[in-house]
Amino acid sequence: MLISPALAAAINTQIGNELAASLQYHQIAAHFHDLHLLQLATLFHKQAAEEREHAEKLLKYVVDTGGGLRIPAVRQPVHSFPNAEAAVEAALSWELEVTGQIKGLMDIAASESDYLAQGFLQWFVDEQLEEVTKMQRLLGVIRMSGERNLLSVEAYLVHGS
Template sequence: MVAQPPRSKFHQLLHDQIRHEFQASQQYIALGAYYDNEDLPQLAAHFYKQSVEERNHAMMIVQYFLDRDISVELPGIDQPEASFEDYRGPIELALKQEQQVTEQIVALAKTARDEGDYLGEQFMQWFLKEQVEEVANITTLQTVAERSKGNLFDLENFVAREINAPAGSKNDATAPPAAGGNL
């Protein structure tokens, strides 16, 4: 039988974050499919890759609970948004989503600190660093999309050259392990 420490506010918020991460993963699949439907393979590939990354984040949290002998609750998610006016809509949605996730991660880190959960606070440090990177990347993509003024060939070339280009191993040795391993 798994030992159950008392449920803290931090643990409840962290369980909620599993849902947020799976929701983000599903939303990124919808964005990738939108771009695939528009014959924009580089943008599609980028958002499909982001989906896997968000899934891995959820599984990192699952592994954290397993490592702490806390039972894991896997929640359902909402229907992702899939219709957009034009090519800029998915990027705008992705930026809002990453900004919201950043607020959630900051709240988690603050709650862990406020509750004196030093293990939880340490666990959140990697996620804080990750969110800075995620918001910066999608902000750059939004800026380039605006500057392209509808020239999707230029936008696709930028994504292929700067975002989807292999940059060696992106494995972060400081990243928490994901339950079942990263995809």
């Protein structure tokens, strides 16, 4: 086995977290779709697909290293948001939480001197910087536009994101 039981268990947990993120992003996309904000809806559907891909990368790593796949129950997504700002705040909060989770995985790998896992996990560390930055920028644009001017956010996504 190329992975410790502790790291395999932690990555299995992260697989569930990534799948939960995918579901949450689909739910946020539905929120924007219901408001006829199709660029925002598309952005979050793409984000949902990306989170699922993250889960699949982690899953493959656990299987390839002989860690024993044990996908946990997935937490239920939040189903409604009072406004666009709250929906994107939830996404940013989620990305910050996931950043901490990935850091925790890297901490385990480092404490075990598991260089194979550290190399694998570095991609996720880099990805989290991108994800957090994307949601911070989007939240900033939504706050500048205000709830009454979300069409300008749609235009921003088409022309300038």
